[in-house]
Amino acid sequence: EHTLTGKTALVTAAANGIGRASAEAMAARGARVIATDIDGAAVEALAQTHPNMTGYQLDVLDGSAVESLIASIPPVNILLNCAGWVHDGTILDCDEAVWDRSFDLNAKAIFRITKAVLPGMLDAGSGSVINIASIVSSEKGAPRRFAYGASKAAIVGMTKSIAADFVKDGIRCNAICPGTVQSPSLNDRLSATGDFDKALAAFKDRQPMGRLGRPEEIAEVVCYLAGDLSAFTTGQAFAIDGGWSN
Numbered sequence: 001e002h003t004l005t006g007k008t009a010l011v012t013a014a015a016n017g018i019g020r021a022s023a024e025a026m027a028a029r030g031a032r033v034i035a036t037d038i039d040g041a042a043v044e045a046l047a048q049t050h051p052n053m054t055g056y057q058l059d060v061l062d063g064s065a066v067e068s069l070i071a072s073i074p075p076v077n078i079l080l081n082c083a084g085w086v087h088d089g090t091i092l093d094c095d096e097a098v099w100d101r102s103f104d105l106n107a108k109a110i111f112r113i114t115k116a117v118l119p120g121m122l123d124a125g126s127g128s129v130i131n132i133a134s135i136v137s138s139e140k141g142a143p144r145r146f147a148y149g150a151s152k153a154a155i156v157g158m159t160k161s162i163a164a165d166f167v168k169d170g171i172r173c174n175a176i177c178p179g180t181v182q183s184p185s186l187n188d189r190l191s192a193t194g195d196f197d198k199a200l201a202a203f204k205d206r207q208p209m210g211r212l213g214r215p216e217e218i219a220e221v222v223c224y225l226a227g228d229l230s231a232f233t234t235g236q237a238f239a240i241d242g243g244w245s246n
């Protein structure tokens, strides 16, 4: 069933992991997908394999690039904000540069892109904004995730605020809070510990199901929130975490 036919979806950080799986799943459901990533070659290659996908280089930290991209594409019906960055450390490991980078990439970029996309959604009288937060946020604390958890909690707050402000305008805004999900950046973090297997075992140990999530398992909820079947749902933070926060 092609539940997203006729809708245009803009995805950030679409080259890998959750963003990539979500871009592919929305394209498979009929959406016209504009897949963006700081790695433009990777999203251009991805788009080659899907007839209704286009790839564009976009660094979400670059405000003028965001403005000019949005001015050059059709009105966006679905916005998936997926770019994010993990700093590994406690408050004592966090300096102001780490704090600023965490908030610039995880929170401010969402503010910037959503603000640029919203006027088009208001003109259309509908739209769905989906923000990838994390279960490590306002929902749960985890060791060594100080700046990450704080900035991901900001996403939940922004999500609820946008949902409240535009609920009468046909615009919905929801967040997804994944637990630990297999992705290239997760593999990088595991390798960076110096003992990949031990670090992977530790991540699995904190998951009650004894496994990590798959990006496709997040993409399924993205498609639900993107489409009209979720029309009665706004301002929520959806945990998809294998029972970690339960």
Ligand code: NAD
Binding pocket: 012, 013, 014, 015, 016, 017, 018, 019, 036, 037, 038, 039, 058, 059, 060, 061, 082, 083, 084, 085, 086, 105, 132, 133, 134, 135, 177, 178, 179, 180, 181, 182, 183, 184, 185, 186, 215
């Ligand atoms: P990933 O981290 O492996 O891939 C991230 C992508 O973001 C890459 O393609 C990279 O090129 C792109 N990117 C990096 N900086 C960018 C920028 N400035 N502008 C545009 N693109 C940029 O993918 P992932 O692990 O699936 O993470 C995606 C999102 O999901 C992030 O917001 C992350 O915090 C969140 N998340 C991930 C997990 C997990 O365990 N993987 C858990 C909870 C939340």
